[in-house]
Structure formats: structure tokens, C-alpha cells
Amino acid sequence: MNRNLRQLLVSAGGIAAALALWQFIATGPMAGGPLPPVSATLAELAGLLADGGFWTALADTLVIALAGLAAAAVAGVVLGVLIGSFEPVRYATLAVLEFLKPIPPIVILPLVVLVFGPTTEMSWFLVFFGCVLPIIVQTVAGVHDADPVTLDTARSYGLGRTEILARVTLPSAMPFIGTAMRVSAPAALVITVVAGLLGGGPGLGRSIYQAQAGGDYPTLYAYVVVLGLLGLAFQGASQLAERRLLHWHASYREVLTP
């Protein structure tokens, strides 16, 4: 048998086995409990797709995640270039950035909810806060990584500061920024969901919280399935965008292997 075909069959078998196991546990040992059968979850999922409220929540989630990400990207790159361009500023901010970077936004969630309330702004701010730090740190690293010989060459050709920035520094920092964006895009979605789930901000996170609090288990599972697909879409899109936008850079060019 063809190897690819066999691989495909085994993959399909894995999915089918997982679903069958789920269905068996849900209808057999745990029937009537908190685990809904696959069939009920899928029916609920179909019901959601026909429901206007679901699409509003989905749109809210996407808008918050993307708006927060976009703001974080602009602010992060600008700040990163400024910090990276001046040696004293880089040293002055190093310890502060290194301290703040490993602290996830969920830590400041109580404060942000207290200040903004359970609103769109609250979720947006959390996404912004969570994404901007990694982008700043990566941009600083990228600016710092610019080849000194290229910089000297540009200087001896008499290029001005802005020109060097646009033609040497930024292009060489691009892969760093690209990596930061690829990591930040799925994170933006996760933070939006966290803000809704724990902070009551609008979107799918709040829908999940309501389904759980109301004991509506098929809906809860249907939302989690939707989030899984959405998460995959975010990861795929950011990977694709990174590869498309940065294909010209040396570190992305395909190495020919025999």
C-alpha cells in the first residue's frame, strides 16, 4: 500500500478512535454526567453557527485580539528602535524589561479589571500589555544585531540617520520582529479569551464562562472546539504571514540540500 495513503488512514483512525472513546465514556460510564456525548456537542456546535450571538462574540474576540496586537506591534517596534538605537537607554531599560517580560498579563488582570471594568477596553489593554513587551525586547535585540560593517559602510557612503534606520537597521531587525509577531499573534487570542473568562470582557471567553456557570456542558465543549480551530487558524496565519513577508531575508532563504 502507498505510504502516504497508509499515513492518512492511520491519522483518520486516530481521530475516529479519540471521538469513539469520547462518545463511549460519555454515553457509558459517565452518562448523564458533565461530559456531553460527541453527538450532542456537534449538534450544539451546529446550533451555535446559526446563532447571531455566537457570531457577535466571535467578532468581538477577533477585533479585540487584532486591535491589541496591532497597537502592540506599532508601539513595540517604535519603542524597540528608540531603545535599541541609544546605548545608555538600552542599559537603563534592560533590567526593567527583563523583569517584566516573564510576567504574564493574567497577573495584572485584577488591577486592569478594577480600573476599566469588564469592558472591551479592559480586554484590549491586557492584550496590548501582553504583546508589547516581547515585541520591544525582540526589536531591541534585532536593532542591536545589525551588522557593524554594514552600518559603517552606510555611514561612509554618507547616508543620514533616518536612511540608515530605514535601509540597514530595520531590515536587519525584521526577522526578530517577525518572530515576536508570530509568537504574539496566538498569544493575543489566548489573552482575549482569558480576559473574557476571568475578567468578564466581551467575546468567546465570556461565553465559555457563562456556559460553565450555567452547567450547559454541550455548549461549553462546542465553544472549546471553536477556540481550538480558531487557535489553529491564528497559528497558521501568523506562520504563513511571517514566511511570506520575510522570504527575502537571508535567514529565511531556503538552503538547498542534496
Place this chain on the structure above:
Amino acid sequence: MNRKLINWGLGIGTPLLLVAAWWAVSQNSTNTFFPPLATILERFQALWLFDHFGSDVLLSLRNLALGYALATVIGVGLGFVTALVPVVRWALDPLIHFFRGIPPVALVPIFISLIGFGIEMRLVSIILAALFPTLIATVDGIRSVDPSLKDVSAVYRLTRTEKLAQVYLPAAGPQIAAGMQVSLQVAFIVMIASEMLGASQGIGAMTLLAQQSFMTSDMWAGILLLGVIGFGANMLFELAKNKVLAWYVGSRRLAKS
């Protein structure tokens, strides 16, 4: 030399200056959201040192440590099997990728509905959420082991255990470490989230409770403690990583210069 000294001074001085500025600006603050830093530190001491240390701080930290440790062991082990046995890889690949897409915190409500609000729920949530970054990194790391390394180990007729422990594990080490670092972050986030969603014990639960009852200084104290834990856990990981992967860090530095 002089310049270096100034840079060092800036690096150490700025954080101190910022804290001092926070202290000074907030000193007479009557804003309910931003109480004076002095009050926050007072509450910090009153709450965490050591009144709720045993009942809440240790509980959270134990959940984090135990959940994270189990997640890495399962993740690396399952990763090895998945990467080296094609049938397992084909069967599990789509499932792994689907679970990876789910925001880890969204799994917490499911575990609450299945196991309730107890410690087991928090532990299971942490394990399952932190499992995937390590698992995926392990699979990728082993899959990208240099083929010539495999050939050499075949030529030397290494036994299966030797191959696993002395060729695959070190070769995939840097990638596994990167995945484990992400797992640590996820474990920390899920630790807080699982406590915030309905638990009554733990640092996250106390911080959220303080926020809901408008005890702002207590909330700030909780945020400070969580921030310190997040930073500290990451720093410990970095130290351990640099020690274990010293050969890799050294070879990278050589390749760069």
C-alpha cells in the same frame, strides 16, 4: 572602561529610581486604585510573610512545581515515542495539533465541570496545559536530528538505550529546553487561572477575592507576589538551562564570533 561603568550604573540605577519614584508619587495617594507603595508593602508583609504562607503560597507553589514536573516528564516521554514510532506519530499528530490550538486557560472550565474545584482539578489543568509545548518541541527536536548522527550511531552499533540517551536527547536538548520554558509560562498562567476560577485557596484566589471586595492594597500585594514568582521561576529555569546546556551555549558563542 568608564563608559561601561556608566552603563552598569544605568542598568542598576533605573529600576531603583523607578521604585523610588513610585514610592514618592504614591505616598499621599488617595486614589482607591493606586494606594501608596508603603501601604502595599505593609499588606504584603502582613499577608504573605507568613500568615498565608503555608495555607496559600506553598499550596500554589506545590501545584505549580508538581504539575510542571509531571508535564515535562510526560511531555518528553510521549514526545520521544511520538517522534520515533511512525504509527504513533501518524495517529496522534492531528490530535496534538488540535489540542495545541486551544487556549490552555479555556480547558480549565472543562476540568472544573469534570473534577470539581479541588486541588486535583488545578493539578490536572496545569499538567495538561503545560504538556503540549514540551511535547511538540520534543517531537520537532528529535525529528530534526542530523541524519548523519543517526548514521554514525548505527555504524557504531549503539544499543537503543545508548542511542536515546546519548544521541537523540542531547541533539534535541536545546529545542526541548525551549519548549520546557514555554511550558513553565503556561503552567504558571494556568496555576493562576485555575485558582481565580472558583477556588478559595491559593495566591490567585486571594488576589481576585481582594479585588472583588475592593481591598486594593491586598490585591496589589498579590500582584507583586505573583510577579516575583513569575520572574523567579523563569530565572531559575534560565540558570538550570545554562548549566545543563553549557556545551550548546558555548558552541553557539563560538559560532557567532
